[in-house]
Amino acid sequence: MKKKSLLISFFASLLVIIGMFAVSDVTAPAAKLSSDNPIQMNKKKKTITMLTTVNGTYFTQGTRHVIVNSDGTNGNKSLLKTDVQPKQVYKDLKKLGAKPGDNVTKQSKPGTKVKGTKVKVYFVINGKKMRAEKAVQVNGKDVKNLDFKFGGNMAMNNKMKTGCVLCFDSCAVGTVSGSKYGTEYGEHFTGKSSVLPKDGKQVKVIMQVK
Amino acid sequence: MTRLRILYNGVVIGILCSLMAWKSTWLQMRIPLGWIIPIVAIIVYLCYIYYGKHLQQNWAIFRFPETLGITVVSFLILLMTYRWQPLVVVLGATIREIFHAQWSFGITSGIVFAVLIVWLIALYVDSRKHPIAKIESGDKINKLTTQSKISLVLTIVFLGLLIGFYYWIPAYKDFIDTMTALLAKLDIKGVRDYIDSFGMWGPFISTLLMVFQSVLAPLPAFVLTFANAYLYGWYFGAALSWGSAMLGALLCFYIARGIGRPLAEKIITKRALAKMDGFFDEYGDYTIVILRLLPFVSFDEVSYGAGFTDMKVGKFLIATGIGQLPATIVYSFVGGSLGGSKMMMFIGLIAFIILIVVSMVVRKVMMNKQQNKKLNMSK
Incomplete structure (x- = not known):
């Protein structure tokens, strides 16, 4: 009897320990976001959070790139x-269950729209989370939804070495890009200086797989 | 010090080219445009090494006044294209991109401006200590020298850029289209509102507009003179119009001088130029003064014409300054009165009528004189 209860308690504690390890993978507090650790993944919320720095050049000039390494x-x-690195974002998004579109290439017809799993993009500014669309303009006008999708494009990204992580319009290289505007839409996007922090300041960007 | 002067010009022209290239997003997205600055500076310097040996007067084309002119014109073009704050951002971004750094735009641009100003002051001090002889355009105007060939190339490049920018830079195209439409329609209120929309930079914009209309001969200048008087009062308006018209006239004069007599003879014909020379010979230094007084003679054609003769630039400026003064004052009186004062309007109109009558009398006298001369010659 004593032997039996000892065996049960041994297996019970083993289960508890295994359970604790299994759960810790999801719930243990991740290392704080910093320049040494610029990306975090949260499987439960299906998000990746990355640390970025504002380039104020594009408050007044047009660009098509949101985030680049x-x-x-x-x-x-x-x-x-x-x-x-775009590779890290690609891996993490796949881990979160996102499927890459991989439908846009350099030979695609102008105006082709990127496919793939939907990704919501948020900026955290002064502790406040807001949709990325709130902080940008297209041709000087506000935009409601850029409809970001997981384009993938890892082969092209590795080849071109552009460092493109997130693009405003459909792109053959960017890991994630906005499907509202087709390929070769061009450099018509500017950041809102009234919403984004000043040049050189940091902004957390959250990508949530939908 | 000559080398430093050439290099300075190369750097300033390089900055201008580099920042103008920002207007092409295609280029801007593909190359770090900051590298254009050293590349242009090296090209200018290599030209100096190659051509400098063949030139008289030690590359006099980039003497201090020309250097200052290039600096001011470049700055004004950039200011007009970007306005102040975006200019600081773009200049800062251009420089820090070369070094792959995250420096502040304000400090980076401030350092660039400070370096250029100190450099320019050093060049000024040197120009006072070691003056360089002026280009002897008067004696050699009919000869095709290395100097005149370079002037011709630079003028063609300058004119080519003025035209090219129209197709490459949307903001520049909009500016030209807007202004051409407003000036051609004689839309004084439109011009006034356009200048006023630039706030404290209005006078600079007005100056640029006057220079722009000078280069494009058919556009009328008096619309701008009216607008200036209306915006800044007749006194300051007249001073602004007078000063900017002087700059415009000088630019036309130098464009003509740059194209040079030998090429002009081929385009306009030798006979036409000989006729113009005759006119200048007959009336001497007063020719410009007289022509400027006449409202029916194109202001800009006179400037271009003078550039093709052997007239010295100093004399041209003095004559232009005196000649355009009465018309500027009269137009400014009329323009100032558009604000509402009926008395001013009355004086302005009277003065305007007097000017027209006087100019018609002068024209009649001049034509009679020329006819008499022809008669004497035929006898």
Whole structure:
């Protein structure tokens, strides 16, 4: 009897320990977002959060790039710069169950719209979470929904080394891009200086898989 | 120091090219445009090394006054294209992109402006200590020298850019289209509102407009003179119109001088130019003064014409300044009165009528004189 109860308690504690380890993968507090750790994933909320820096150039000039890795060839051409690699974003989005569209190529007809799982994009400014669309303009006018989708494009991204993570319009290279505007729509997007922090300040960007 | 002066011009022209290239988003998205600055500076410097040996007067084309002119014109073009705050941002972004840094736009641009100003002051001090002889355009105006060939190339490049920008830069195209429409329609209120929309930069914009209408000969200048008087009062308005018209006349004069007599003879014919020379010979230095007084003679054609003769620039400026003064004052009186004062309106109208009558009398006297001369010649 004693042996039996010992065995039960042993298995019970083993189960508890295994359970704790299994749960810890989801619930344990992740390392704080910093320049050393610029990306976080939350499986429960199906989000990835990345740290970016504002490039004030594109408050007045047009661009089509929202987030680009600083070391990419387009590193200085985006509204937000990041140390996160597009490959990391791609992997994390796949882990969260998103499916890449991979339908846009360099040969695609102008105006082709990107496909893939829908991704909601939020900016966290002064602790306040808001939709990315609130902070940008298209041809000087507000835009309601850019309809971001997980384009994928990892092969092209690796080849071109542009560092493109998030694009405003449908793109053959960007990991995520806005499907409201088709390919080759052009550099007609500007950041709102009244909403975004000043040049050089940091902004957290959240991508949520829908 | 000559080398530093050439390099300075290269840098300023490079900054102008680089920042204007920002207007092409296609280019801006593909290359770090800051690299245009050193590339242009090196090209200008190499031209100096190559051509400098063949030139008289030690690359005098980039003497201090020309250097200052290039700086001011470049700054005004950039200011008109971007306005102040975006200009600071774009200049800062251009420089920091070269170094792949995240410096503040204000500080980066401030440092660039400070370096250029100090550099310019050093060039000024040097120009006072070691003056360079002026280009002797008067004696050699009929000869095709290396200097005149370079002037011709630079003028063609300048004119080519003025035309090219129209197709490449949407903001520039809008500006030209708007202004041409307003000036051609003689829309004084439209011009006034347009200038006024630039706030404190209004006088700069007005100056640029006057220069612009000078280059495009058929557009009338008096609309701008009216608008200036209405916006800034007749006194300051007249001063602004007078000063900017001087700049416009100088630009036309230099464009003609840049194209040069040998090419002009081929385009306009030798006979036409000889006729013009005759006119200048007959009336001497007063020719410009007289022509400026006459409202029916195109202001800009006179400037272009003078550029093709051997007239010295100093004399041209003095004559232009005196000649255009009465018309500027009269137009400004009329323009100032558009604000509401009936008395001013009355004086202005009277003065305007007097000017027309006087100019018609002068025209009659001049034509009689020329006819008498022809008669004497035929006898």
